[in-house]
Amino acid sequence: MxxxxxxxxxxxxxxxxxxxxxxxxxxxxxxxxxxxxxxxxxxxxxxxxxxxxxxxxxxxxxxxxxxTINETYFYREENQLTECCSYVLSLIKRKNKNRPIRIWSAACSSGEEPYSLAMLIQETGQFLPGSIEIIATDINKKVLQKAEMGWYHHGSFAFRRTPENLLKKYFTDEDGGHQIKPSIQKMVQFQYLNLLEQDKIFQLGEVDIIFCRNVLIYFDHDTTKRVIRSLHQNLADGGYLFLGHAESITDMTLGFKKVDSDKTFYYRKESDQNETVQCISG
Known part of the structure; x- marks a missing residue:
């Protein structure tokens, strides 16, 4: 008892x-x-x-x-980041000619994911300042404060996969750590967000790409469905959803179509139909 x-x-x-x-x-x-x-x-x-x-x-x-678990690092699941910045963004750019491309990094933790995107976008040399907006959100306010500072200790595991040339190009040494340069920092807007608060998600406005990686594995089946529905509704038609490699949407009736590339996979929103989606995490 x-x-x-x-x-x-x-x-x-x-x-x-x-x-x-x-x-x-x-x-x-x-x-x-x-x-x-x-x-x-x-x-x-x-x-x-x-x-x-x-x-x-x-x-x-x-x-x-x-x-919350805030285990992350720069260039995590690099194949997805490369696919997004070298291919997907070009597709959206051809379609979006009159407005900025909007990327949402959900559960961004201490900022490594959105900053990685910003750096790779800079590396393409194809986008003018202001042509891409990156919104980064998390439910943990303390890690958001760290993300906004953009400073990471020299010995941090955050740099375990960071190419040396990009580390030198986009960071400066400051106070025993690496400080992200202002040109990258200003590309990202951080804000608090609980993924269960659907009305707050709608307030972000429509986005073209969503990264929601290694989040669904902590939710049960019902919560996963609820979150995926919210992401679907906030994603522009023809927009793209990147999940973690341990997360997959197995029933496409909500309007997501799986896209397979040589080294990774992700999802494309096909429609705005309010139908049921079955998600399996793990």
Whole structure:
């Protein structure tokens, strides 16, 4: 039989799921390990902490920081980045002649993904300043602050795959780290966003390309469907969706068509039909 403390942990797992889609109902020991220090610091039980979250909404920033995994690095899954910048952007450029191309990096963490896109776009030499807008969002406000600063420690694993010539070209050495150059920094706009808040997603406006990589693996089936529907609705017809290699959409009835290239795959939005999509993550 569960005691009050266990019941509190179950309740906490439910309100976390409702808030941001992270599922801990079947991983309660993991949840307990992640929040134990914070709960002890406040002198609360798990049950009391649930009430505390309701009374102090700002506490969500703290718990999200404890729960989210921000493992990322520059040029992660490089084949997708190259495919986007050397091929997909050219296709969209021919279609979008009167407005900037808009790219959305969802769950951008500390900024490595959107900055990688910005650097590769610069490398193409095909786009004038202002012709491409990169919007980068995350639910973790602390990593967003780091992303906006654009400074990364010399010993950071963020540079494990960064070509040396690009490191020298787009970064300067500053205070024991690498500082992204202003020409790249100004190409990216960072903002807070919870992927379960559909109305906030709509406020981003229509985008041509979405990168939502290595996010769906943390959601259950229902939450994955919910997020994919929101991404689909915000994506322009003929726009492109890049997921992580461990994530795939197996039922194309929502209007996504899989695109296979030599070294990677991604999805193209074919229509705006409000139909069901089945997604499998893992």
């Amino acid at each position: 569960m005691n009050m403390q266990d019941n509190g942990l179950v309740k906490l797992s439910q309100i976390i799921y409702d808030y941001c889609g992270l599922r801990y109902a079947d991983r309660l020991p993991t949840l307990k390990e992640k929040v134990s220090k914070r709960v002890l610091e406040l002198g609360l039980s798990h049950w009391e902490y649930c009430q505390y979250l309701k009374m102090s909404p700002g506490e969500w920033d703290v718990i999200v920081e404890l729960l």
